[in-house]
Amino acid sequence: MSRAVLRYTAMRLGIFAACFVVLAALAYAGIIPEAVGRANPLWLVMLALIVSAPLSLVLLRRQRDEMSERIAPRVERTRQSVRQKLAADQSREDEAA
Template identity: 45%
Template sequence: MLRYTLMRLGIFAGCLVVVWGAVYSGIFPRGFGDSNFLWVLLLSLVLSAPISWVVLRKERDRASVQIVGKVDRMKANLEANRSHEDAVDDTARAQGQPS
Protein backbone atom coordinates (compact mmCIF):
# COMPACT_ATOMS: atom_id res chain seq x y z
CA MET A 1 0.00 0.00 0.00
CA LEU A 2 2.86 2.36 0.80
CA ARG A 3 4.40 1.64 -2.59
CA TYR A 4 1.16 2.57 -4.37
CA THR A 5 0.86 5.77 -2.35
CA LEU A 6 4.44 6.78 -3.12
CA MET A 7 3.97 6.05 -6.81
CA ARG A 8 0.78 8.12 -6.83
CA LEU A 9 2.58 11.02 -5.12
CA GLY A 10 5.39 10.69 -7.65
CA ILE A 11 2.96 11.01 -10.55
CA PHE A 12 1.37 14.03 -8.87
CA ALA A 13 4.79 15.64 -8.32
CA GLY A 14 5.70 15.05 -11.96
CA CYS A 15 2.44 16.63 -13.10
CA LEU A 16 3.03 19.53 -10.72
CA VAL A 17 6.43 20.24 -12.27
CA VAL A 18 5.05 19.99 -15.81
CA VAL A 19 2.05 22.22 -15.07
CA TRP A 20 4.22 24.72 -13.19
CA GLY A 21 6.52 24.96 -16.20
CA ALA A 22 3.59 25.22 -18.62
CA VAL A 23 1.96 28.02 -16.62
CA TYR A 24 5.13 30.04 -16.30
CA SER A 25 6.05 29.56 -19.93
CA GLY A 26 2.61 30.79 -20.98
CA ILE A 27 1.24 27.53 -22.41
CA PHE A 28 -1.47 27.38 -19.73
CA PRO A 29 -3.13 30.55 -18.46
CA ARG A 30 -2.17 31.98 -15.07
CA GLY A 31 -4.69 32.09 -12.22
CA PHE A 32 -6.53 35.25 -11.25
CA GLY A 33 -4.63 37.54 -8.87
CA ASP A 34 -2.94 35.57 -6.12
CA SER A 35 -4.65 32.27 -7.00
CA ASN A 36 -1.84 31.09 -9.30
CA PHE A 37 -0.46 28.50 -6.83
CA LEU A 38 -3.93 27.06 -6.22
CA TRP A 39 -4.55 26.94 -9.97
CA VAL A 40 -1.33 24.99 -10.52
CA LEU A 41 -2.17 22.54 -7.70
CA LEU A 42 -5.71 21.91 -8.94
CA LEU A 43 -4.64 21.47 -12.55
CA SER A 44 -1.90 19.06 -11.46
CA LEU A 45 -4.41 17.06 -9.44
CA VAL A 46 -6.85 16.90 -12.34
CA LEU A 47 -4.11 15.71 -14.71
CA SER A 48 -2.50 13.21 -12.34
CA ALA A 49 -5.74 11.42 -11.38
CA PRO A 50 -6.48 9.77 -14.76
CA ILE A 51 -2.77 9.11 -15.34
CA SER A 52 -2.57 7.31 -11.99
CA TRP A 53 -5.78 5.41 -12.72
CA VAL A 54 -4.35 3.98 -15.95
CA VAL A 55 -0.66 3.62 -15.11
CA LEU A 56 -1.02 2.21 -11.58
CA ARG A 57 -3.77 -0.32 -12.28
CA LYS A 58 -1.61 -3.37 -11.50
CA GLU A 59 -0.18 -1.79 -8.37
CA ARG A 60 -3.68 -0.83 -7.21
CA ASP A 61 -4.82 -4.43 -7.71
CA ARG A 62 -1.86 -5.68 -5.65
CA ALA A 63 -2.66 -3.24 -2.87
CA SER A 64 -6.29 -4.31 -2.96
CA VAL A 65 -5.33 -7.97 -2.56
CA GLN A 66 -3.17 -7.07 0.45
CA ILE A 67 -6.00 -5.11 2.06
CA VAL A 68 -8.49 -7.92 1.49
CA GLY A 69 -6.04 -10.38 3.06
CA LYS A 70 -5.62 -8.20 6.13
CA VAL A 71 -9.37 -7.74 6.51
CA ASP A 72 -9.93 -11.50 6.20
CA ARG A 73 -7.27 -12.20 8.87
CA MET A 74 -8.84 -9.62 11.19
CA LYS A 75 -12.29 -11.20 10.71
CA ALA A 76 -10.87 -14.66 11.43
CA ASN A 77 -9.15 -13.38 14.59
CA LEU A 78 -12.35 -11.71 15.77
CA GLU A 79 -14.33 -14.90 15.16
CA ALA A 80 -11.72 -16.97 17.00
CA ASN A 81 -11.86 -14.59 19.96
CA ARG A 82 -15.65 -14.71 19.94
CA SER A 83 -15.63 -18.51 19.87
CA HIS A 84 -13.09 -18.63 22.69
CA GLU A 85 -15.13 -16.23 24.82
CA ASP A 86 -18.28 -18.25 24.17
CA ALA A 87 -16.52 -21.46 25.18
CA VAL A 88 -15.20 -19.89 28.40
CA ASP A 89 -18.64 -18.47 29.20
CA ASP A 90 -20.34 -21.83 28.55
CA THR A 91 -17.81 -23.61 30.76
CA ALA A 92 -18.31 -21.09 33.57
CA ARG A 93 -22.09 -21.43 33.37
CA ALA A 94 -21.84 -25.23 33.36
CA GLN A 95 -19.76 -25.07 36.55
CA GLY A 96 -22.20 -22.67 38.16
CA GLN A 97 -19.77 -19.77 38.34
CA PRO A 98 -20.84 -16.22 37.52
CA SER A 99 -19.45 -15.01 34.22
Protein backbone atom coordinates in the same frame (compact mmCIF):
# COMPACT_ATOMS: atom_id res chain seq x y z
CA MET B 1 1.63 -0.73 6.51
CA SER B 2 2.56 -3.12 3.77
CA ARG B 3 5.20 -2.57 1.14
CA ALA B 4 2.58 -2.60 -1.64
CA VAL B 5 0.68 0.28 -0.01
CA LEU B 6 3.83 2.33 0.44
CA ARG B 7 4.94 1.68 -3.13
CA TYR B 8 1.55 2.65 -4.57
CA THR B 9 1.40 5.80 -2.46
CA ALA B 10 4.94 6.84 -3.44
CA MET B 11 4.24 6.26 -7.11
CA ARG B 12 0.95 8.17 -6.88
CA LEU B 13 2.72 11.12 -5.25
CA GLY B 14 5.44 10.91 -7.90
CA ILE B 15 2.91 11.17 -10.72
CA PHE B 16 1.27 14.14 -8.98
CA ALA B 17 4.65 15.86 -8.50
CA ALA B 18 5.60 15.28 -12.14
CA CYS B 19 2.27 16.71 -13.31
CA PHE B 20 2.73 19.72 -11.04
CA VAL B 21 6.22 20.41 -12.39
CA VAL B 22 5.10 20.08 -16.01
CA LEU B 23 2.08 22.33 -15.43
CA ALA B 24 4.20 24.90 -13.58
CA ALA B 25 6.63 24.94 -16.51
CA LEU B 26 3.74 25.38 -18.96
CA ALA B 27 2.35 28.22 -16.84
CA TYR B 28 5.76 29.87 -16.64
CA ALA B 29 6.07 29.63 -20.43
CA GLY B 30 2.63 31.22 -20.83
CA ILE B 31 1.06 28.20 -22.50
CA ILE B 32 -1.56 27.80 -19.79
CA PRO B 33 -2.88 30.50 -17.45
CA GLU B 34 -0.64 31.07 -14.43
CA ALA B 35 -3.52 31.76 -12.11
CA VAL B 36 -7.21 32.07 -11.63
CA GLY B 37 -7.56 35.34 -9.78
CA ARG B 38 -4.93 35.45 -7.03
CA ALA B 39 -4.79 31.66 -6.51
CA ASN B 40 -1.64 30.82 -8.47
CA PRO B 41 -0.27 27.92 -6.37
CA LEU B 42 -3.73 26.58 -5.58
CA TRP B 43 -4.70 26.70 -9.26
CA LEU B 44 -1.66 24.68 -10.26
CA VAL B 45 -2.16 22.16 -7.43
CA MET B 46 -5.81 21.62 -8.39
CA LEU B 47 -4.93 21.30 -12.05
CA ALA B 48 -2.17 18.81 -11.22
CA LEU B 49 -4.65 16.76 -9.17
CA ILE B 50 -7.11 16.71 -12.06
CA VAL B 51 -4.44 15.68 -14.57
CA SER B 52 -2.68 13.13 -12.34
CA ALA B 53 -5.84 11.25 -11.28
CA PRO B 54 -6.64 9.63 -14.65
CA LEU B 55 -2.94 9.06 -15.31
CA SER B 56 -2.61 7.19 -12.02
CA LEU B 57 -5.75 5.22 -12.76
CA VAL B 58 -4.22 3.91 -15.99
CA LEU B 59 -0.51 3.76 -15.13
CA LEU B 60 -0.78 2.26 -11.63
CA ARG B 61 -3.38 -0.43 -12.28
CA ARG B 62 -1.03 -3.30 -11.41
CA GLN B 63 0.19 -1.65 -8.21
CA ARG B 64 -3.38 -0.83 -7.17
CA ASP B 65 -4.45 -4.44 -7.71
CA GLU B 66 -1.48 -5.69 -5.71
CA MET B 67 -2.28 -3.27 -2.90
CA SER B 68 -5.93 -4.30 -2.79
CA GLU B 69 -4.92 -7.98 -2.59
CA ARG B 70 -2.87 -7.15 0.51
CA ILE B 71 -5.58 -5.03 2.13
CA ALA B 72 -8.66 -7.15 1.35
CA PRO B 73 -8.03 -9.91 3.95
CA ARG B 74 -7.57 -7.31 6.72
CA VAL B 75 -10.76 -5.52 5.71
CA GLU B 76 -12.67 -8.81 5.74
CA ARG B 77 -11.32 -9.72 9.20
CA THR B 78 -12.34 -6.31 10.52
CA ARG B 79 -15.78 -6.63 8.95
CA GLN B 80 -16.29 -10.04 10.56
CA SER B 81 -15.16 -8.70 13.94
CA VAL B 82 -17.60 -5.80 13.74
CA ARG B 83 -20.44 -8.14 12.76
CA GLN B 84 -19.68 -10.39 15.71
CA LYS B 85 -19.63 -7.44 18.12
CA LEU B 86 -22.91 -6.13 16.73
CA ALA B 87 -24.52 -9.54 17.05
CA ALA B 88 -23.29 -9.84 20.64
CA ASP B 89 -24.57 -6.37 21.49
CA GLN B 90 -27.93 -7.13 19.90
CA SER B 91 -28.28 -10.37 21.84
CA ARG B 92 -27.46 -8.54 25.10
CA GLU B 93 -30.11 -5.92 24.30
CA ASP B 94 -32.63 -8.64 23.54
CA GLU B 95 -31.88 -10.35 26.85
CA ALA B 96 -32.20 -7.08 28.77
CA ALA B 97 -35.55 -6.25 27.21
